[in-house]
Amino acid sequence: MTIGLPLFDQSPWNNIADALREKEHFVLCTHQNPDGDGLGAQLGLWEYLKNQGKSVSIINPDPLPTRYEFLNTEKQFQGYDQGLHDKVLDAAEVAIFLDFSRWDRLGAPLEAKMRDIGALTVCVDHHPVEDGPATLNGLDETAAATGQLAYELIRSMGGQLTPVMATGFYTSILTDTGSFRFSNSDSRAHRVTAELLETGIDPSVLYEKVYGEWELSRLRLMSLSLANMESLDEERVLLLPVTRQMIDEVGAHETDAEGFVDVARSVRTCECVVLLVEREGNQTKLSFRSKGRVNVQVIAESLGGGGHLYAAGATVSGNVQDARELVYHALKEGRFVSETS
Numbered sequence: 001m002t003i004g005l006p007l008f009d010q011s012p013w014n015n016i017a018d019a020l021r022e023k024e025h026f027v028l029c030t031h032q033n034p035d036g037d038g039l040g041a042q043l044g045l046w047e048y049l050k051n052q053g054k055s056v057s058i059i060n061p062d063p064l065p066t067r068y069e070f071l072n073t074e075k076q077f078q079g080y081d082q083g084l085h086d087k088v089l090d091a092a093e094v095a096i097f098l099d100f101s102r103w104d105r106l107g108a109p110l111e112a113k114m115r116d117i118g119a120l121t122v123c124v125d126h127h128p129v130e131d132g133p134a135t136l137n138g139l140d141e142t143a144a145a146t147g148q149l150a151y152e153l154i155r156s157m158g159g160q161l162t163p164v165m166a167t168g169f170y171t172s173i174l175t176d177t178g179s180f181r182f183s184n185s186d187s188r189a190h191r192v193t194a195e196l197l198e199t200g201i202d203p204s205v206l207y208e209k210v211y212g213e214w215e216l217s218r219l220r221l222m223s224l225s226l227a228n229m230e231s232l233d234e235e236r237v238l239l240l241p242v243t244r245q246m247i248d249e250v251g252a253h254e255t256d257a258e259g260f261v262d263v264a265r266s267v268r269t270c271e272c273v274v275l276l277v278e279r280e281g282n283q284t285k286l287s288f289r290s291k292g293r294v295n296v297q298v299i300a301e302s303l304g305g306g307g308h309l310y311a312a313g314a315t316v317s318g319n320v321q322d323a324r325e326l327v328y329h330a331l332k333e334g335r336f337v338s339e340t341s
């Protein structure tokens with residue numbers, strides 16, 4: 001079996017390494033509704049750059065979700081606030097985008113600001129794109145996680161791994177491989193993980209922090225969503241709705257729906273799960289998971305989103321019911337559900 005490794009001695013990786021070495025002022029961004037991969041990659045890269053004597057800020061479209069507070073070792077994770085951060089962004093020499101390859105994943109206010117600043121833009125990501133939004137795009141879709149790529153980049157530069165860096169990168173790989181269950185948990189991901197563990201970080205402690213500290217309101221939200229689950233095409237396709245009403249009823253947050261998709265995926269007949277999470281401002285975020293026979297990347301792309309073959313997403317306007325119609329038509333267009341469903 002061959003595993004594609006990024007050629008770190010080649011452009012653009014080489015140019016990214018040069019920028020990390022030569023520049024002094026950095027800002028790191030991940031996508032809206034941040035996940036463990038983007039946030040973990042940020043922590044690891046933040047620590048590395050800081051140890052190199054650089055000035056580095058983490059500024060994201062959204063605040064840090066409470067369950068990832070353990071990554072906030074020095075309160076370095078900031079949700080974008082124009083008044084507080086525009087000076088920092090104007091002073092940045094390099095802006096590094098982690099775990100996303102589309103401008104709109106920054107959210108309108110931060111996207112507008114980022115498009116306007118003078119910094120060199122760098123994108124490090126493992127989503128399948130031809131060309132990213134940045135000037136330098138380090139893209140490798142064979143990597144299990146963006147945090148894995150960030151670590152491999154640092155290692156290629158001879159950087160020293162610390163427990164804080166390892167905590168970030170381990171969180172990236174743990175969450176993006178579904179705790180080493182998905183097909184992307186390949187030997188390359190495990191090799192990197194072994195190196196991370198050698199710093200002394202404890203996998204059971206990190207697992208508890210990521211998966212063992214949910215609020216009860218999340219479980220209540222999950223039960224509402226599961227109670228309203230819709231099954232199409234002889235249980236091949238499962239739709240999981242999360243409406244604003246459900247979120248408000250149990251006092252949860254929309255990010256609490258992270259992972260619901262994997263619960264529905266456990267059904268034997270299921271080929272494809274769609275999680276529909278209603279966001280504020282009359283938008284619905286769609287997450288698609290496939291067990292292998294349905295190419296959810298194509299479906300997500302047809303709805304203006306993107307992702308991987310087996311895990312993809314899109315954001316559409318309208319409430320859950322509107323989004324459900326769009327999804328249903330996209331599935332039917334792609335003949336993933338039959339006409340009679």
Ligand SMILES: [Mn+2]
Nearest residue numbers: 037099146176
């Ligand atoms: Mn990722």
